[in-house]
Amino acid sequence: MKRLTVLVVMGFSAVASLTACVSAPTGPTVAVMPREGKPFDLFQQEDLYCRNFAANSTKDTSDAALKEGATSAAIGAALGAVAGAVIQGGNHANVGTGAGVGLLGGAAMGAMNSSGKQNQAQAQYNIAYQQCMYSKGNQVPSIR
Incomplete structure (x- = not known):
């Protein structure tokens, strides 16, 4: 039981980080x-x-995308922990290890989803920035 507690704490620390x-x-x-010819100022x-x-x-x-990404990481970690515990359920000595491994795997999957949301937010930012700078007469890179 002590090992399970340690693994759960480590897993949630991983999710937070x-x-x-x-x-x-x-x-x-x-x-x-x-x-x-445009002045730099x-x-x-x-x-x-x-x-x-x-x-x-x-x-x-x-903001919504980033919150969704963080939530996804937490949910992925929780589901991973449950799946790991179920997979190792036949051997009670390894339930904590299975839950810990599942927790870390789920956190990693959630973090990848979160990264995708961050990329989406950056792409939307870039588009708005380019539109504004183009409307001011500046040179923006062409998309091909």
């Missing part, structure tokens, strides 16, 4: 250049304006 890696976009991951002002625009445009979406 994996979901803590999830964050909202902090800036664009695309390069935008000023049009020829003006370009910097537009960049700041468009970063704020993109952050506000995706705030609700990215």
Whole structure:
């Protein structure tokens, strides 16, 4: 029983550390250049304006996606722990080990889903940023 408690605590610590890696976009991951002849000071002002625009445009979406990703990691860990315990259920000495392994595996699967949600939020941020910078007359990368 003591081993099960230790494994469960370690598993939930893993879940907490994996979901803590999830964050909202902090800036664009695309390069935008000023049009020829545009003063750099003006370009910097537009960049700041468009970063704020993109952050506000995706705030609700990215917050919901990040919460969903963290929840997915926790649910995946719990289901993994149950599955691990059931698989090892025939041998009572190994139930705790099976639950611990399942817990860690489920947390990893949930973290991968969370990472996908973070990528989706970043893509939406980039689109809003590019739209704004393009409307200001700047050069944005073409998508082919």
